[in-house]
Amino acid sequence: MTTLTTASPATARRPAPGLLLTSQLIFNVGFYAVVPFLALVMTRDFGMTATAVGVVLGARVFSQQGLFLVGGMITDRWGPRRAMLAGCLVRVSGYITLALASNFQLFLLGAVLTGMGGALFSPALESMVGRAEERRRGTGGKAPTLFALLTICGEMGAVAGPLVGALLLGTSFSTAALAGAAVFAIMTGVLWTFLPAEAGHKASSSTQPSPANRQGIPAMLRNKRFVGFTALYSVNLLAYNQLYFGLPIELSRSGAGPEALAGLFAVASVLTVALQWPISRLMHRIGAGRALTVGFTMKGLAFATMAILAQYPASGALQLLPSLLLVVGLCLGHMCIVPMAMSLVLDFARGRPSGIYYGLLASIGGCAVLLGNTLLGPLYSEAGQPGPDAAWPWAVMAVLAAAPAVGLSRFLPRKS
Numbered sequence: 001m002t003t004l005t006t007a008s009p010a011t012a013r014r015p016a017p018g019l020l021l022t023s024q025l026i027f028n029v030g031f032y033a034v035v036p037f038l039a040l041v042m043t044r045d046f047g048m049t050a051t052a053v054g055v056v057l058g059a060r061v062f063s064q065q066g067l068f069l070v071g072g073m074i075t076d077r078w079g080p081r082r083a084m085l086a087g088c089l090v091r092v093s094g095y096i097t098l099a100l101a102s103n104f105q106l107f108l109l110g111a112v113l114t115g116m117g118g119a120l121f122s123p124a125l126e127s128m129v130g131r132a133e134e135r136r137r138g139t140g141g142k143a144p145t146l147f148a149l150l151t152i153c154g155e156m157g158a159v160a161g162p163l164v165g166a167l168l169l170g171t172s173f174s175t176a177a178l179a180g181a182a183v184f185a186i187m188t189g190v191l192w193t194f195l196p197a198e199a200g201h202k203a204s205s206s207t208q209p210s211p212a213n214r215q216g217i218p219a220m221l222r223n224k225r226f227v228g229f230t231a232l233y234s235v236n237l238l239a240y241n242q243l244y245f246g247l248p249i250e251l252s253r254s255g256a257g258p259e260a261l262a263g264l265f266a267v268a269s270v271l272t273v274a275l276q277w278p279i280s281r282l283m284h285r286i287g288a289g290r291a292l293t294v295g296f297t298m299k300g301l302a303f304a305t306m307a308i309l310a311q312y313p314a315s316g317a318l319q320l321l322p323s324l325l326l327v328v329g330l331c332l333g334h335m336c337i338v339p340m341a342m343s344l345v346l347d348f349a350r351g352r353p354s355g356i357y358y359g360l361l362a363s364i365g366g367c368a369v370l371l372g373n374t375l376l377g378p379l380y381s382e383a384g385q386p387g388p389d390a391a392w393p394w395a396v397m398a399v400l401a402a403a404p405a406v407g408l409s410r411f412l413p414r415k416s
Helices: 003-012 017-032 036-045 048-065 070-080 080-100 104-138 146-169 173-194 213-217 217-221 224-254 258-286 288-309 314-350 355-380 388-411
Strands: none
Touching: 017 036, 017 104, 017 146, 017 173, 036 048, 036 104, 036 146, 036 173, 048 104, 048 355, 070 080, 070 104, 080 104, 080 173, 104 146, 104 314, 104 355, 146 173, 146 258, 146 314, 213 217, 217 355, 224 258, 224 288, 224 314, 224 355, 224 388, 258 288, 258 314, 288 314, 288 388, 314 355, 355 388
């Protein structure tokens, strides 16, 4: 009887990894079923300008990526379970607002609420997956990290979401948005039922507060290795964001047209789902430093290849070759980098609540995207036609990718 009363509560406090991975899948299905269609609905159905669409989409990205650090702080204060539930409820309110929207102000409010929901949910989920990963390490697990599976599940949701949204959009955007709200409402109920209440309070319920609870962000920022790691790692998100910013410009330059964009995104998703696990196994064997170097080198080579090919006209079957090489290079590099980096955060945190660590990693990445895209914008304006000027944005990104490829391994966490 004593064995049952001491062992089973500890086990019960541990959320099943399968539940966490499924949460990422469903969260992305709900997101991608609605948000990718915002620009189309605002312009086609409500006649809004490109500037209005840009403000709404930019506000959504900033309210999510820029507030990840705040979401991490809330995760460490409330516990991951409460933060995830709050994130789902905030996103429900955002989708209901979008369903009712008929003017710029309501679209803006709905987009901001949608982003804030993600800023609450994602750092909490990553923190909880991090705890599960620590337990897996403790049992001597040699397989790739759970973050590799998290990436695969997220990408599956990114593939399925637009298909669901396209079907619902045939009825109306309001129907799609309300269906998205229903997905997150159901998800709230599932997480409330199956995520153990104690899972989010391990750090805060102890009689002696941990150093992270007493010092929080200042203690994290005094870790010079983590700050340097975060700064160099931010190039990863900026590089991957060029699939959304630079790739459409390249398709225009090559004459392939924007209709090829959906097919290239499908290639990216299929690559991730098919190759993430074997690539993670390989990166796990060669070690963190080499894995990060390989990943950023792949991204740098993809941009360098684009800098060369963008100077020459493309025709026939070769129209899509530069774009395809860019997508493949960025995706392969991303698969090498992300699971390894997310796992390293646990080593930086050293047993402290990790929400603010994941939050800072994402927020600095968001700032890098905002600053980098602002600086790249004038260069891309000259990249719509073949010629020497078309090489500049890609050459700049190749140089930026070289910095973490060379220097990131110097900022790896010291072993305990």
